Amino acid sequence: MATWTRTLTRPDGQSFRFDPGSFALELLVSGGPGELRVFEALHAPDDLAAWLADSRLAATAPFTAADVRVTEAELAAVKELRDAFWRVARSMVRGGDLPSADLDVLNAATAETPRPVVDPHTRALTWARPITGTQVLGAAARDAVELVARGGVRECSADNCGLLFVDTSRAGNRRWCSMERCGNRHKVRAHRARHETETAEAQ
Template identity: 55%
Template structure:
């Protein structure tokens, strides 16, 4: 999938662009355990459906609400996978071994994928309906396996930011979730620190 940034809003109201690097990591911005609880948006099946319309899946073909089949059970399954991926991704980003039980959750989630097709009316790419919750998690799980041992799976270097991303930059030196937010704050702190040293 092509680069696809999302506009996120921090708890203090700041809006910024975040490029997670793949669909699996994009799913993590919907909430999660611990610090992610404050950002939880998946409260009902319709919430996941609305979020998917603007997800990386839409980079392949348009995602239409009427083509999504998200049940309450599928929502719970998606949230369980997402929360597990938070633990796995954080461990990997810090050079630690994920728990085997968490890796098993990912293995068990690998299943059917959303099926692309050619729309007979428009002649363009589309998704074959219905797109189910199991297909959504299946797509995310396959990407999770692709990055499970990647040295480019990172966590934002800010002390109070937990976002995970795949560093797809050519030099491989991305440190921040977003230069608009954490990267800029780091620059401001560095600038103030240098001024303090000079004035002393």
């Protein structure tokens, strides 16, 4: 699959492109538990439909928000899964035990996924309409349990960032959520530190 990036805007107003490398990890940037509530993007079922039309699910086969049916209960389930996966994924990157109640939430949600079908006229791959909230929940849960089993989830190396991604680079040495943001900030800081050392040594 081609690289799929999402544009994020942080509370400081800076926008940058971020490719978390998987659908479940992409869902994590729509909000989360605790201090992550300030990032909440999914307030109503329509928010999830719009968010999905922009997601890597649409990179596989395009669809619009009008092709998605989400109930209030399905939205709540998707957010519960997202928050559970946040806790699981953070435990993975930080090397702790995985919270079993949260793993239960992931495991219980893998039943349904969007159904790929071929358009009889164009022979293009598409999703059976409507795509339901329960199918979306299942797609995220299946991706999440695969990631837990496979490993390889990483946290951005920058302090105070916390974005999670799976490294799909061939070299396997990805450190930053985004070069545009944390990678560049690191380069600028490293450059400044080197410059200050050189200035101090010259005095």
